[in-house]
Amino acid sequence: MTRxxxxxxxxxxxxxxxxxxxxxxxxxxxxxxxxxxxxxxxAAAGTAVIQGTSKAAAAPATAPYLxxxxxxxxxxxxxxxxxxxxxxxxxxxxxxxxxxxxxxRGTGISARQRILTAIVGGILMGLGAKFARGCTSGQALTGGxxxxxxxxxxxIACFASGYAAAPFVKKLWSGExxx
Amino acid sequence: MTAxxxxxxxxxxxxxxxxxxxxxxxxxxxxxxxxxxYAPKLAGQFYxxxxxxxxxMFSALLTAMLGVFWLDRxxxxxxxxxxxxxxxxxxxxxxGALFGVGFVIAGLCPGTSCVAAATGKLDGLAxxxxxxxxxxxxxxxxxxxxxxxxxxxxxxxxxxxxxxISRGLGVALVTAVALGGFFAAQRLDQARMSSK
Numbered sequence: 317m318t319r320x321x322x323x324x325x326x327x328x329x330x331x332x333x334x335x336x337x338x339x340x341x342x343x344x345x346x347x348x349x350x351x352x353x354x355x356x357x358x359a360a361a362g363t364a365v366i367q368g369t370s371k372a373a374a375a376p377a378t379a380p381y382l383x384x385x386x387x388x389x390x391x392x393x394x395x396x397x398x399x400x401x402x403x404x405x406x407x408x409x410x411x412x413x414x415x416x417x418x419x420x421r422g423t424g425i426s427a428r429q430r431i432l433t434a435i436v437g438g439i440l441m442g443l444g445a446k447f448a449r450g451c452t453s454g455q456a457l458t459g460g461x462x463x464x465x466x467x468x469x470x471x472i473a474c475f476a477s478g479y480a481a482a483p484f485v486k487k488l489w490s491g492e493x494x495x
Numbered sequence: 496m497t498a499x500x501x502x503x504x505x506x507x508x509x510x511x512x513x514x515x516x517x518x519x520x521x522x523x524x525x526x527x528x529x530x531x532x533y534a535p536k537l538a539g540q541f542y543x544x545x546x547x548x549x550x551x552m553f554s555a556l557l558t559a560m561l562g563v564f565w566l567d568r569x570x571x572x573x574x575x576x577x578x579x580x581x582x583x584x585x586x587x588x589x590x591g592a593l594f595g596v597g598f599v600i601a602g603l604c605p606g607t608s609c610v611a612a613a614t615g616k617l618d619g620l621a622x623x624x625x626x627x628x629x630x631x632x633x634x635x636x637x638x639x640x641x642x643x644x645x646x647x648x649x650x651x652x653x654x655x656x657x658x659x660i661s662r663g664l665g666v667a668l669v670t671a672v673a674l675g676g677f678f679a680a681q682r683l684d685q686a687r688m689s690s691k
Contacts, residue, residue: 324536327550328677330529334551335558337521342563345511346499347578349522351606352626359630366631377637393515398609400519405610407520408527417615420534420602431621434534437601438608438625439632441594445605446633447644448590450580452604455587456552459580461559463653463665466582473591474598481596482541488600489538 322412338457345393348458352445354398357381359442423491433488444474498572523610526551532610534602534618541599544687546680553673564666584647601625 324330341348360381364372372378381392409415421430445451448470450459456474459467500506506514529551530536539545566572598604601622603611608626611619637644649657655665 324530324533324547325528327529327547328554330525330531331551331554332558333525333528334522334555335562337518337525338555338559339562339566340521341518342559342577343498343566343572344500344506344514344518346501346576348559349518349606351604351609352630355605355626355630359627359634362627362631363634366635372634375634375637376641377634393511396512396515397519397522398606400516400521401523401526401606402609402613403516404520404523404525405527405532406523406613408524409532409614412528414527415615417617419617420611421618422535422538427617430618434601434603434618434621435625435628437597437599437603438622438627439629440597440625441601441605441622442597442626442629442631443633444590444592444594444597444629445626446590446630447586447640448594449583449587451594451606452552452598453606455580455591457555457559461556461563462574462577462579463560463655463662463669464580464582465649465652465654465657466584466587467580468654469582469584470587470591470594473588474595477592477595478541478599479595482599485600486542489535489542489602 321414321416334457335461338461341458347393348454348461349397350394350450350454350458351398351401352442352451353454354392354394355442356446357392357395422487422489424487424489430488433485497570498566499576502573502576522606523613526607526610527614531607532603532614532616532619534611534616537604537607538599538602543683546683549676550680553676557670557673560666560669564662579651579653582649582652583645584649586644586646589643597629 338349360378363378364382373382419427419430448455455467455470460471497503501511526532530547531551536545537548540548563574567574603619603622605626608619608622612623655662
């Protein structure tokens, strides 16, 4: 580590900032923020590659994302929003001197193990977000702030199972968490 | 003119597309600023080592919830025109449970995995790839899981409506729980500081 990275900002300040962005989304476009929905649009195109476009365009799981062929995702609102998220994240890290190629992990596992477990965790989240019709952005934040009943059942189930599973995967996150 | 602007004609379809990346950039910026692109920090929430996830999430939720509630009360925003996600009790509870396990294993969620990947973290990129694979898997399995996915539908409903209390009381309840959580989090932080 050669360049000194700036410390992260106050979590409450970052939270109020995200809340203000979410509020702006309600006011401007009448909908909230999301992340997994954009993945769904892109994954529908991926599914079309596996199943064939005509089959995927007729299947209920992918049809809503493929209304005018696999090119639709380019104009999807959430895809544009998530594209912004990656740009905003990169900009923030760049200004703070945190842009660095790393594999972040606990001290108990190798980089290769971390990559594998990240993929496994991602698969479970992909499946879970589909059943829940959204993730921590689209359900927990967006639906939660609108008091959606399903969003609150998602929040409670997500954290309850996270805490229940945590002791079993303790090895992944051993060692002192820096920052 | 009342909000949402997309409904009252204040914002065209092209305008909506144009604000999407702008809102996204601000969202990604604040996620990274708060440290939510760094997986060990997020995972720390599940071991009560680092309560950033709770603090960021609930201060964001509180800001947006109170903002939208009062803008509606003041007649600036028509809340009935803001899209309320539909409720499907069983698949959302099961989905949430699956998601929670994935969250603690990956240490990132879909939005934060994009931030992590964009800032050079290869574990973030691996999580992104996993999420794609999980969704494709869901799509392929849909013929067998579709009936469960569509089950226990309640439509667009809020929890205050479901349990028969006013929206204002629901907002007050969430606010009280969040403030109680913030207070507990500060106490936990202080206890950890003094034990070091």
